[in-house]
Amino acid sequence: MLLTYPASSGAWEVLNDASSLSFTATQQGASFTGRFDTFSAEVSFDADDPSAGAITGIVAIDSVDTEYAERDDYLRGSDWFDIGRWPEARFVTEEIIATDKPGEFTANALLTLRDQTRPVQMKFTFAKSANDDTWALTGEVALRRLEFGVGQGLWTNTEWVGDAVTINLTLVMKENTDTPPS
Amino acid sequence: MVSLSDRQRFSPLAQLFHWTTAALIVFQIPLAYYMIGLPLSPDKLASYALHKSIGLTVFSLTALRLAWRWIKPPPPRIEGASPLQHGLSQAVHFALYALLFSLPLTGWLSSSAANFPVSLFSLVTLPDLVAPNRELHDALELTHRILAYSLMTLIVGHTAAACWHQWIKRDRLLQRMLPWVRAERE
Ligand code: HEM
Ligand code: HEM
Numbered sequence: 001m002l003l004t005y006p007a008s009s010g011a012w013e014v015l016n017d018a019s020s021l022s023f024t025a026t027q028q029g030a031s032f033t034g035r036f037d038t039f040s041a042e043v044s045f046d047a048d049d050p051s052a053g054a055i056t057g058i059v060a061i062d063s064v065d066t067e068y069a070e071r072d073d074y075l076r077g078s079d080w081f082d083i084g085r086w087p088e089a090r091f092v093t094e095e096i097i098a099t100d101k102p103g104e105f106t107a108n109a110l111l112t113l114r115d116q117t118r119p120v121q122m123k124f125t126f127a128k129s130a131n132d133d134t135w136a137l138t139g140e141v142a143l144r145r146l147e148f149g150v151g152q153g154l155w156t157n158t159e160w161v162g163d164a165v166t167i168n169l170t171l172v173m174k175e176n177t178d179t180p181p182s
Numbered sequence: 183m184v185s186l187s188d189r190q191r192f193s194p195l196a197q198l199f200h201w202t203t204a205a206l207i208v209f210q211i212p213l214a215y216y217m218i219g220l221p222l223s224p225d226k227l228a229s230y231a232l233h234k235s236i237g238l239t240v241f242s243l244t245a246l247r248l249a250w251r252w253i254k255p256p257p258p259r260i261e262g263a264s265p266l267q268h269g270l271s272q273a274v275h276f277a278l279y280a281l282l283f284s285l286p287l288t289g290w291l292s293s294s295a296a297n298f299p300v301s302l303f304s305l306v307t308l309p310d311l312v313a314p315n316r317e318l319h320d321a322l323e324l325t326h327r328i329l330a331y332s333l334m335t336l337i338v339g340h341t342a343a344a345c346w347h348q349w350i351k352r353d354r355l356l357q358r359m360l361p362w363v364r365a366e367r368e
Contacts (some may be wrong), residue, residue: 028231029304032297067297075221112249160227 012043013177018172026162035067050096050105057091079152086114113148134172141167190257191358198245210236235303241286281333292322
């Protein structure tokens with residue numbers, strides 16, 4: 001489920017069902033993928049004027065899904081995300097800059113996970129779909145889970161659950177027009 | 183009398199396969215019960231990773247072993263074995279080979295179905311064989327367990343048969359699988 005924000009000029013309407021937020025982590029020496037099913041995002045972005053843009057997101061950590069219920073419950077618990085105390089993660093861009101390649105951008109952002117807020121960098125592409133009038137913002141954030149305290153106690157050991165985690169975000173969006181699409 | 187001729191024995195490579203596999207299995211099964219009893223911790227993940235790597239090693243060794251068995255067939259059947267005995271031993275050996283393949287395969291499948299990655303000693307990541315699926319995982323886990331019980335049962339029988347040949351029947355069958363050959367003392 002995605003929450004939609006009210007229309008604002010230059011803003012985008014994020015299409016819930018087509019968007020996704022996943023992560024790739026390693027355990028037992030190999031990588032696996034999970035996702036967060038519930039998150040909301042607000043995007044105002046103009047590829048011709050990236051520095052004026054902003055992307056913010058809120059993730060309901062409770063919605064973590066690694067396709068194995070016991071592991072999900074464990075991730076919700078106090079050694080990992082501790083959703084009783086910190087149910088949400090937040091992502092707020094501070095600056096968006098164009099790269100040398102057209103359609104590719106870098107966002108410097110602050111990510112809050114548990115009680116830690118830290119700078120992260122998201123590389124993303126912004127492109128129109130070939131099939132319809134939607135656009136896709138496809139981004140990747142590389143982070144270290146221990147910097148956010150994700151994995152306490154024994155789990156600060158990174159031999160069997162790696163420190164590096166990659167977040168992959170795909171926001172499928174429609175340009176917000178003042179006339180409702182009907 | 184002289185000892186068994188080489189014709190009547192398994193080749194050194196076949197023996198190496200046999201005893202390496204036997205040693206790995208004798209380690210693997212207690213490891214499995216140890217690991218499932220551990221509370222969730224890095225140690226538990228480490229033990230699972232080891233169990234998976236050893237199991238996959240057994241799988242590969244068995245593939246090589248059967249290829250070698252095809253190149254260099256086992257020695258002719260031992261003298262004095264009844265057709266029934268021979269048939270039984272063939273059946274047990276066939277079942278052992280089948281289990282040495284199906285146990286690692288069901289383990290790998292069940293890990294994939296639970297979205298748990300499988301790597302060989304953290305060196306090579308193996309592909310996921312099936313998409314994550316809870317019901318499938320539970321069925322595979324049960325199958326893996328039943329196959330493991332079958333393997334343990336057959337190993338007990340297989341070892342008992344080897345002992346029977348050695349000490350009751352005294353037909354030197356064990357020497358066919360041993361790297362050294364004792365001189366006859368009759
Ligand atoms: C623990 C796991 C074991 C496994 C999985 C295993 C498996 C096998 C298999 C598949 C064969 C058939 C070889 C072939 O004809 O291609 C075989 C043969 C044999 N095994 Fe084992 N074995 C195990 C343990 C043992 C032990 C503990 C002993 C002795 C105490 C033993 C003694 C023998 C002997 C003597 C043969 C040769 C039989 C013959 O001459 O035809 N094995 N084993
Ligand atoms: C020769 C090979 C293998 C043998 C003899 C073996 C044996 C066993 C045994 C005895 C158990 C405990 C069964 C129980 O739950 O009561 C077990 C559990 C398990 N095995 Fe294996 N295994 C082998 C290979 C593998 C491989 C290759 C994998 C994965 C790639 C694997 C994954 C697992 C898993 C995940 C469990 C835990 C199931 C649970 O939590 O109940 N096994 N194995």
